[in-house]
Amino acid sequence: MICPRTSILEPPLVARSGHTLHVLAICRISTVNQDHRSLADQEASYRAWLDAHTDIPYEMEVVASQGSGEQLDRADYLRAIELVNSGQFDLVISEDLGRICRRVHAYIFCETCEDADTRLIAINDHVDTGRDDWRLSSFFAVMRHESYNRDTAQRIRRSHRNRFMQGGVFQHLIYGYIKPHANANDADVTKDPVAERVYEEWFRKLEDGASFAEVADWLNDRGIPTGPASTATRWTGPYVGRVTRNPILKGVRVRNRVMAKRVNSTGRRKAVKAPPEELLERECPHLAFIEPERYDRVIRMLDERNAKYRRGRKSGHDSRLGQPKKRTRWPGQHVQCGICGRLFVYGGHGQTNRLMCSGAREHKCWNGVTIDGPFAARAGSSAVFDAIANLPDCEPELMRLVEEEAAQFDATNRGQLDEINRKLLQLDRPIGNVVAAIREMGGNSSLSDELSRLEDEKRQLLLQRDKVDQQPKPIALPPIHELRRLAHDSVAELAIESPEFGRAMQRLIPRLEVFPYRLIDGGHVELRARIDVDLASFVPAAELCPSVHNAVRTTLWVDLFKPPQREKHRPEVVQLIAAGHSFKQASQRLGITSTAAQRAGKLQRLMDARGIADPFQPVHEPPRDYTKLSRHRHSRYQFAPLPGYPNW
Numbered sequence: 001m002i003c004p005r006t007s008i009l010e011p012p013l014v015a016r017s018g019h020t021l022h023v024l025a026i027c028r029i030s031t032v033n034q035d036h037r038s039l040a041d042q043e044a045s046y047r048a049w050l051d052a053h054t055d056i057p058y059e060m061e062v063v064a065s066q067g068s069g070e071q072l073d074r075a076d077y078l079r080a081i082e083l084v085n086s087g088q089f090d091l092v093i094s095e096d097l098g099r100i101c102r103r104v105h106a107y108i109f110c111e112t113c114e115d116a117d118t119r120l121i122a123i124n125d126h127v128d129t130g131r132d133d134w135r136l137s138s139f140f141a142v143m144r145h146e147s148y149n150r151d152t153a154q155r156i157r158r159s160h161r162n163r164f165m166q167g168g169v170f171q172h173l174i175y176g177y178i179k180p181h182a183n184a185n186d187a188d189v190t191k192d193p194v195a196e197r198v199y200e201e202w203f204r205k206l207e208d209g210a211s212f213a214e215v216a217d218w219l220n221d222r223g224i225p226t227g228p229a230s231t232a233t234r235w236t237g238p239y240v241g242r243v244t245r246n247p248i249l250k251g252v253r254v255r256n257r258v259m260a261k262r263v264n265s266t267g268r269r270k271a272v273k274a275p276p277e278e279l280l281e282r283e284c285p286h287l288a289f290i291e292p293e294r295y296d297r298v299i300r301m302l303d304e305r306n307a308k309y310r311r312g313r314k315s316g317h318d319s320r321l322g323q324p325k326k327r328t329r330w331p332g333q334h335v336q337c338g339i340c341g342r343l344f345v346y347g348g349h350g351q352t353n354r355l356m357c358s359g360a361r362e363h364k365c366w367n368g369v370t371i372d373g374p375f376a377a378r379a380g381s382s383a384v385f386d387a388i389a390n391l392p393d394c395e396p397e398l399m400r401l402v403e404e405e406a407a408q409f410d411a412t413n414r415g416q417l418d419e420i421n422r423k424l425l426q427l428d429r430p431i432g433n434v435v436a437a438i439r440e441m442g443g444n445s446s447l448s449d450e451l452s453r454l455e456d457e458k459r460q461l462l463l464q465r466d467k468v469d470q471q472p473k474p475i476a477l478p479p480i481h482e483l484r485r486l487a488h489d490s491v492a493e494l495a496i497e498s499p500e501f502g503r504a505m506q507r508l509i510p511r512l513e514v515f516p517y518r519l520i521d522g523g524h525v526e527l528r529a530r531i532d533v534d535l536a537s538f539v540p541a542a543e544l545c546p547s548v549h550n551a552v553r554t555t556l557w558v559d560l561f562k563p564p565q566r567e568k569h570r571p572e573v574v575q576l577i578a579a580g581h582s583f584k585q586a587s588q589r590l591g592i593t594s595t596a597a598q599r600a601g602k603l604q605r606l607m608d609a610r611g612i613a614d615p616f617q618p619v620h621e622p623p624r625d626y627t628k629l630s631r632h633r634h635s636r637y638q639f640a641p642l643p644g645y646p647n648w
Helices: 037-053 075-085 104-115 134-165 193-207 212-221 237-244 292-309 373-389 396-441 445-470 480-491 499-508 547-551 570-578 583-590 594-610
Strands: 021-029 058-066 091-094 119-122 252-255 258-262 269-273 280-283 344-346 354-357 511-519 525-534 553-559 616-618
Touching: 021 037, 021 075, 037 058, 037 091, 058 075, 075 104, 104 119, 104 134, 119 134, 134 252, 134 280, 193 212, 193 292, 212 237, 237 292, 354 373, 373 480, 373 499, 373 525, 373 553, 396 445, 480 499, 570 583, 570 594, 583 594
Parallel strands: 021 058, 021 091, 091 119
Antiparallel strands: 252 280, 258 269, 344 354, 511 525, 511 616, 525 553
């Protein structure tokens, strides 16, 4: 259906290109409970509004999403800002500012549009940056949306508190409870008779010193379901701990132990401990599996037993309190296990500064070797900058290849533009002939349809030409010494423990994998890192010239451990023995024991017999004579590498 044009805006909409209005439409729904068809409804309303308020042909790009408007790190919101800053849109349209984002950031988005010379219209808020009064309108719209949000949240909170005290809001059903229907009160909930024996044995095991993981194994062996509140099919130690600490097991329902607090910088919510006055408790004796006295005694025992694993025991406060889990010290969240492909995380074997494969922690990988995080950060960064400093200048042949790729890209662009311009010139004559025929013959539906078809074809060609013009242009590859300086400056003033240093290193190192190695004469299994160093991120439009990566990329191997004494001093011992010294004399000169010198000599003889220069050899499976790697012997172990691994 064609919507009749009801009015022309004042000031009217204007197309930069002079022929087509480029429109960015923002559609959003808040929760998964909302109908996704609403996004299509919003888009349809925008098209109807444009048909009613302008006669300029338009092309609409839609940014549609589902998410909270308060979240400022949403991919769709960041993409909308990027598209506005690109300068290719004439108009941003939305039902209201709340569809874009919330709070003062909606006002800032309006200013971003104004800076990019892009008009923004929020239909229901009567905000139009093409008018002089848009600031006052947008300011009141922002205040109104924030006030509505706060009032709605308070009404929901009040209702939930009252319903809880009346026995309602019975959510997150754990194992052992039967809820007859979705709206049932706690008086309607009953206990599963089978769960009586399960929880009795569960708590008996904890009293006897069993860990949560051992209880989880026992539950899995007997096929006990995880309960309605869990999406997992198997019990785990952490989940057993959460269920154990749920006071419903002693017949007490609790609400508001934690509350959601908005992080203003991102708009997201985080869980924090609620003030004591917010806590709600409701006695439900008929739901108790464990006597209250026994339950409290077991929880006190568990708290005391696990107190040694808590952070902040020495300083008195948790150093990670309030920090996102992914905001960690480098190389945390960057090191990949070469065996299973999963990331290494801090906390290996209960040591806060050691990194361990997350797959090994979950018994999905046998590589349980840990690395010292601070030592790995120093060794890795030092090796990377040594490699950058020694990176050779680009060979003339490679420079010629890069220049050819850039020239080929330019030639392709020019060819596309010439072809589009040729087609535009060819269209001018038939368009002129049809216009002349319409003037001569008057209104004719066939001629009008033909004119519309030709104008639409011309509009599509103009759009193609705009896109080709806006493509980034590759530039000449900077000298290697300039790239070295840029890489050095990116981290020169940053502390090695800072998140900014980690982000800079991830920019320099697109891939960091670790593999287990061991000396040929035995001893500990250690980890060696394969590091890819790439300076292409400092070259503008490098993605347009694949050869750039070959010119400024290198791979190096770094030991993330201190070598044992026999290997550390092996070259000096071999040199002294060759000069006629005895092992005892060599040990005295090097300040080591005679036994260490003899073992260094033995290691060299083994290397000579095998004809190898590196005494460390890769470990492809857990050594049978090395008991420290025993994750694969656990009943929960099931090797489950990610696709493409092991990556040797």
